[in-house]
Amino acid sequence: MSTKEEPLDLIRFHLDEFVLIKLRGAREIKGKLQGYDSHCNMVLSEAEEYIYNDSNDDVETKKTEMVFVRGDSVILISPI
């Protein structure tokens, strides 16, 4: 039973690797996954945040050494 695959395994397999996180409010963060929990709270290092405005061509970016992302704003997580 403990070997049964569950969705959070995908995240565990990518600890210490770069992931893309899509967030509510037309935001995305790319960063190296340092930790996570079952709420999808995540800790990322070397993170870069992308904020998309209405006109898709203007994207604001912010770099952060280390960031904690609260799970409730997470939409999807994908390894890159």
Next chain:
Amino acid sequence: MSEFEKTDPSKFLSDIIGSSVIVKLQNGINYTGNLQTIDGYMNVVLDNAKECSNGKVVRDYGDVFIRGNNVLYISEA
């Protein structure tokens, strides 16, 4: 009994693991891909996922984890 099995949602979800599905989110975006795993929160992992909005493929993902609270429905493609 067989009638119940046909309509039990969690049985449906475990039956479609491995098949091609469409996951629609509350923000209107569709994801199509092969359903790898799913849990009781409706957290979903798709492989070979495509993000579609307004009928156009917007983006390709290898694997993607979708947090269950965003899911509107999951249908067999």
